[in-house]
Amino acid sequence: MLTIKNLHKKFGKLKVLDGVSFDIPTSGTVAVLGPNGSGKTTIMKCVLGMVIPNDGDITLNDTSILKQWDYRREIGYLPQIAQFPDNLSVQELINMIKDLRSVPANELELIELFELHPFLSKKLSNLSGGTKQKVNIVLTFMFDCPLYILDEPTAGLDPISMIRLKELIDKEKKKNKTIIITTHIMSLVEELADEIFFLLDGKIHFRGPVDQLKKETKQEDLEHAIANILTND
């Protein structure tokens, strides 16, 4: 479904992506892992067209997405840090995004799920970090997209909301959707990911299912397996 070919990106002198290539199959959950600053967010932003790569190509369903915009209909994106216009209320923001996309949305169900009703008329600037993240999740999942890109989806969430998010992701997975996740929470990866992409020094260092990573590094749990990759180099 999504193919990334030889992607390069430099920010000034800092080389973030140095020839990343991979393809993500239709349906399934992929976890993009890597140490801080390894370029996880940059890859996601390249796919979204927010960061423009220096070299390489990205194709979605066999058409290049570089310099295109309409393909973003197919993507639900959950940004890392929930940043919203401060002077809007939650309801206004949801309505605005619905209006901009002009496709049907099932926001009511999600508002119910994350118990956002009491906050609908509150200004976004007055919300706590976790509540903002819930709004963020609603905005991402309210449209029916074949591809979801989730950058640190659990940031600031309480345990109950985290369980609900996992259920939500599971539900989308069962509908044969593709989900790309970056996170530092390994339990989430173990529970959800079919495949892991491990990014290091701007390249894909490891690719395969969780079990294979554990086997290769001879570690019992994922956290130690990851630490093993990092210390062996």
Add this chain to the structure above:
Amino acid sequence: MIKILKYSFYDLIRSRWSYVYLLFYLVIGFALLFLNNNLSKAIITLMNVVVVLVPMIGTIFGVMYYYSSREFTELLLAQPIKRRTIFLGQYLGIAMSLSFSLLVGLGIPFLAYGLMQSSEIWNFGLLLVVGTFLTFIFVALAFAISLRNENKIKGFGYGILLWLFMAVIYDGLFLILLVTFDDYPLDKYTLVASFLNPIDLSRILILLKLDISALLGYTGALFQQYFGSGVGMVMSLGSLVLWTVIPMWMIARRSGKKDF
């Protein structure tokens, strides 16, 4: 584009600063009219206010809006919308809401004074046209500058410097050059130079229409001499259009290349 424009426009119209700006024009409009008791004089005084103040407010609002709406912009960038549409939509939203404040703020006092029965209506109309042009020009320049500078303070600084240069320094430099190279024929050079500053251009345009040769100054007089009032006005209006279109084109170009 219309949707983005609509959201930016309403966002600004709801903000306190739009009302302050509107109120300022209302107050100054009424004050000038009832103190001068003369439409023509009020228009001349207003011209001097408009050609300096409108670019300044345009620059400040443009830069401030760009930086304060960065979160909003990032949200939009992940939606199926063209980048150019996002930035041009926001730009038009600000420019239109500022122009709205200007038109309503000055329009009400002049209408109340009985502008409609006066022969000054065309001169006043031109003042509003020029004010609107200056708003569109300087908001576009401010947006183009902000798009090039990640750092808010730098963007703000460059914006204000540009305004200061066009509104104040340009005239001074111009005069110094004229005095220094007094012995040379400087007509054509002067003429070209006045096209390079939208503030000067606006001033000349209004003065040509008002037909007050005493206030025209050196460049204005040259304009009149070279083109006559009619052609001079068309020329200067034309270059104001260019001054609007070129920064808009810069916004469109830069917005396609930037990383967010």
